[in-house]
Amino acid sequence: MTTPALLPDGEPRAGGLRHGRPKYLEVRDLTVAFDGFVAVDRVTLDVIQGDLRFLIGPNGAGKTTIIDAITGLVPAAGSVNHTGTEILGRKVHKIARLGVGRTFQTASVFENLSVLQNLDIAAGPGRKAAELLRRRTRVDPAVQEALEIIGLEKAADKQAGTLAHGQKQWLEIGMLLVQNAEVLLLDEPIAGMSQDERDETGLLLRRIAASRITLVIEHDMNFVREFATSVTVLAAGKVLSEGSVAQVQADKKVQDVYLGTAGLEGH
Amino acid sequence: MSTFLQSRWAAPAGLAAGALLLLVSAPAALSVFNLALLGKFICFAIVAVGIGLAWGRGGMLTMGQGVFFGLGAYIMAMHLKLADASLFGGSGVPDFMSLYGSGEVPGWWEPFRSPVVTLAAVVLAPALVALLLGLAVFKRRVKGAYFAILSQALAAAFAVFLMGQQATTGGSNGLSGFRSFFGFDLKDPANKLMLYSVAAVVLLLALAATRQLMHSRFGELLVAVRDQEERVRFLGYDPATIKTLTYVIAAVMAGIAGALFVPIVGIISPADVGVIPSIAFLIGVAIGGRATLLGPVLGALGVAVAQTSLASTFPSFWVYFQGLLFVLVIGFMPGGLASLPQLVSRLKRRRIERGGKGSATAPATHAPEPAHPAPATAANVPEEASR
Numbered sequence: 001m002t003t004p005a006l007l008p009d010g011e012p013r014a015g016g017l018r019h020g021r022p023k024y025l026e027v028r029d030l031t032v033a034f035d036g037f038v039a040v041d042r043v044t045l046d047v048i049q050g051d052l053r054f055l056i057g058p059n060g061a062g063k064t065t066i067i068d069a070i071t072g073l074v075p076a077a078g079s080v081n082h083t084g085t086e087i088l089g090r091k092v093h094k095i096a097r098l099g100v101g102r103t104f105q106t107a108s109v110f111e112n113l114s115v116l117q118n119l120d121i122a123a124g125p126g127r128k129a130a131e132l133l134r135r136r137t138r139v140d141p142a143v144q145e146a147l148e149i150i151g152l153e154k155a156a157d158k159q160a161g162t163l164a165h166g167q168k169q170w171l172e173i174g175m176l177l178v179q180n181a182e183v184l185l186l187d188e189p190i191a192g193m194s195q196d197e198r199d200e201t202g203l204l205l206r207r208i209a210a211s212r213i214t215l216v217i218e219h220d221m222n223f224v225r226e227f228a229t230s231v232t233v234l235a236a237g238k239v240l241s242e243g244s245v246a247q248v249q250a251d252k253k254v255q256d257v258y259l260g261t262a263g264l265e266g267h
Numbered sequence: 268m269s270t271f272l273q274s275r276w277a278a279p280a281g282l283a284a285g286a287l288l289l290l291v292s293a294p295a296a297l298s299v300f301n302l303a304l305l306g307k308f309i310c311f312a313i314v315a316v317g318i319g320l321a322w323g324r325g326g327m328l329t330m331g332q333g334v335f336f337g338l339g340a341y342i343m344a345m346h347l348k349l350a351d352a353s354l355f356g357g358s359g360v361p362d363f364m365s366l367y368g369s370g371e372v373p374g375w376w377e378p379f380r381s382p383v384v385t386l387a388a389v390v391l392a393p394a395l396v397a398l399l400l401g402l403a404v405f406k407r408r409v410k411g412a413y414f415a416i417l418s419q420a421l422a423a424a425f426a427v428f429l430m431g432q433q434a435t436t437g438g439s440n441g442l443s444g445f446r447s448f449f450g451f452d453l454k455d456p457a458n459k460l461m462l463y464s465v466a467a468v469v470l471l472l473a474l475a476a477t478r479q480l481m482h483s484r485f486g487e488l489l490v491a492v493r494d495q496e497e498r499v500r501f502l503g504y505d506p507a508t509i510k511t512l513t514y515v516i517a518a519v520m521a522g523i524a525g526a527l528f529v530p531i532v533g534i535i536s537p538a539d540v541g542v543i544p545s546i547a548f549l550i551g552v553a554i555g556g557r558a559t560l561l562g563p564v565l566g567a568l569g570v571a572v573a574q575t576s577l578a579s580t581f582p583s584f585w586v587y588f589q590g591l592l593f594v595l596v597i598g599f600m601p602g603g604l605a606s607l608p609q610l611v612s613r614l615k616r617r618r619i620e621r622g623g624k625g626s627a628t629a630p631a632t633h634a635p636e637p638a639h640p641a642p643a644t645a646a647n648v649p650e651e652a653s654r
Contacts, residue, residue, distance in 0.1 A: 093503050093504055096502055096503035120487065122502050124488070135484075179503065
């Protein structure tokens with residue numbers, strides 16, 4: 001297997017790659033219902049490789065549920081197509097092997113293992129049995145590269161449980177990189193971060209998004225304005241608006257929803 | 268010290284020291300009777316190594332290892348009975364069968380006349396049962412207490428089944444009175460020493476294999492599955508496969524231990540494989556330190572020695588003491604005795620931190636920062652305790 005470089009050239013842009021055959025995530029009529037309550041209602045969404053899409057919306061809009069449905073955690077109706085492969089209805093680990101990776105609101109790294117071990121495990125699902133039964137003798141080149149990208153080279157041997165909150169989120173993103181995920185689904189990656197950490201994270205997303213299909217759930221509108229290339233607004237389980245940050249901010253429907261709750265500027 | 272422990276020579280050196288202790292010192296120092304007793308304890312220790320891997324590293328509370336121990340033991344016992352019957356009786360029918368049964372050997376006993384089939388079955392039967400059970404249970408994401416209860420129920424059912432088969436498995440009396448072991452006279456002290464040595468070598472091999480597993484990528488993955496099973500799934504692994512494989516390894520170790528137990532101790536009965544022995548296997552592992560390599564072995568040996576010496580002087584007291592010890596260890600020292608050094612150093616560090624805090628001037632500059640490191644380090648403790 002040839003490992004593509006973890007860091008692409010260039011920046012993400014609205015609409016994604018304009019040349020070649022870009023990969024894509026095509027969500028059609030995605031519906032998730034819990035005991036009659038429809039959390040996600042016929043959501044249709046396209047994200048093209050190279051786009052850095054943000055998913056915003058008031059609390060309870062169904063943002064996390066969409067990611068849960070795409071990754072197989074909750075059963076859903078409709079269709080999710082990753083570059084020609086239908087992934088809905090498959091098992092969680094099979095979907096992951098098809099190149100769909102995610103992070104969680106509360107960083108869930110393996111606290112009792114070192115940073116290096118965390119990344120090594122993320123890099124490993126394709127390993128053969130003989131390789132698994134042997135001791136790790138050298139650092140995988142992809143793991144080394146990821147360590148540098150997420151800025152944790154010096155913390156490689158630290159227990160992941162002792163990392164600062166922001167570092168844990170970066171480690172999770174690093175795990176997605178070595179996992180070779182083509183689709184990155186990030187659930188509030190900057191929640192609880194300091195301003196410096198937020199900026200670092202935003203820059204990190206800009207660096208990695210140009211060659212990937214990236215969907216980020218975020219509340220912080222300043223962060224969205226600064227780093228998103230495109231935005232989808234969700235409310236009450238439905239897509240309300242989609243476009244550039246300026247476009248959705250100018251959308252009357254979006255303004256109404258946000259004025260009714262937290263206000264688009266604040267939060 | 269720690270650099271030596273981590274060096275590439277640590278494992279061979281430890282193995283050599285263990286071999287010296289078990290294969291040279293112990294036979295020289297102990298009487299034939301006590302050596303056989305140690306051999307029996309070593310059988311328990313082999314089971315403990317497997318439990319340490321499955322429970323300590325894999326988070327699977329295996330409360331029914333008696334089943335696998337019993338499978339190995341009964342398969343070996345059936346072979347010994349059949350071999351004795353053709354060597355000494357000539358009829359080829361084990362003594363108890365003529366007493367309680369039809370005087371004919373049941374068809375499912377016949378394969379175990381062959382030593383090769385017997386040795387293969389000692390490994391394969393526990394492996395197969397664990398594989399089927401593991402796949403059925405872990406693929407359905409049954410875990411925690413439910414898995415523990417299920418495995419224990421299996422041990423109970425297995426013992427009840429054996430007790431009901433008076434004519435074919437000896438019922439509650441079990442199988443005993445073995446005279447030969449693959450042609451060797453079991454009364455001969457030289458052969459007893461050989462059996463003991465085989466058990467000791469198997470223990471050392473089990474330890475070596477487990478150490479390799481713990482330090483391999485598989486071992487790291489196993490810890491990841493124990494701590495965050497769901498997260499592992501999102502990385503593209505099926506945790507059920509990893510858990511089942513580990514469960515099979517633990518079962519095979521228990522099966523081999525059972526097969527060695529039979530010629531060393533001379534009897535196997537439902538009382539050795541049911542719920543109580545299954546829990547007894549756990550106690551030593553918990554006390555010694557389930558997540559470490561040597562903790563389970565030392566714990567199992569220690570509990571077995573204590574049981575033998577205390578139970579003969581205070582028979583009723585021992586059971587309560589054992590129960591109390593189990594509760595205390597699980598409640599206050601979930602890492603077992605192996606975690607004692609860590610616990611002490613953590614207490615020391617805490618005392619130093621508390622002493623140093625008064626002299627430190629401005630420790631925090633931003634408001635949100637102090638909130639993060641505190642839960643991160645504190646999180647390890649309750650999480651560990653909840654397991």
